[in-house]
Amino acid sequence: MTSIDDTLSEIRWLRNEIWRCRRLLGTGLPGAERELVEKRLHEQLSAFERLVSTAFPLALSSKVYSFKSTTIGRSDSSEAPIENAAMASSGCLEKSISG
Structure with missing residues (x-):
């Protein structure tokens, strides 16, 4: 291993x-x-x-939270997909840490 x-x-x-x-x-x-x-x-x-x-199967998987994924929240900004992917990723990390 x-x-x-x-x-x-x-x-x-x-x-x-x-x-x-x-x-x-x-x-x-x-x-x-x-x-x-x-x-x-x-x-x-x-x-x-x-x-x-x-x-990093849950927290950092590029397939789950890629910048090409559907945006969450406001989508009028060109940075919205990246910001939303980061928010979604941090939420997933918090869930995996807390149990």
């Missing part, structure tokens, strides 16, 4: 690799290299989501 430190280290490593791929995509890569980087980015994003959802 892996420790939480190992899991967090792997999450950080994946995050850094995702950032690196996104930086590379921002440059002028030729077609074949760009496709390889895009494929690698997709694989890393999938691995990141899978790892986060298994490490």
Whole structure:
């Protein structure tokens, strides 16, 4: 069984690799290299989501509280989905801590 430190280290490593791929995509890569980087980015994003959802199944699952989810409350602001996801996530965390 892996420790939480190992899991967090792997999450950080994946995050850094995702950032690196996104930086590379921002440059002028030729077609074949760009496709390889895009494929690698997709694989890393999938691995990141899978790892986060298994490490933090309720509180931090990106599938449950993504910014693409339905907004709660006011929706006239462009930041409303992000704010609402954060509020929903913190409410879920409070429930999981209190029992």
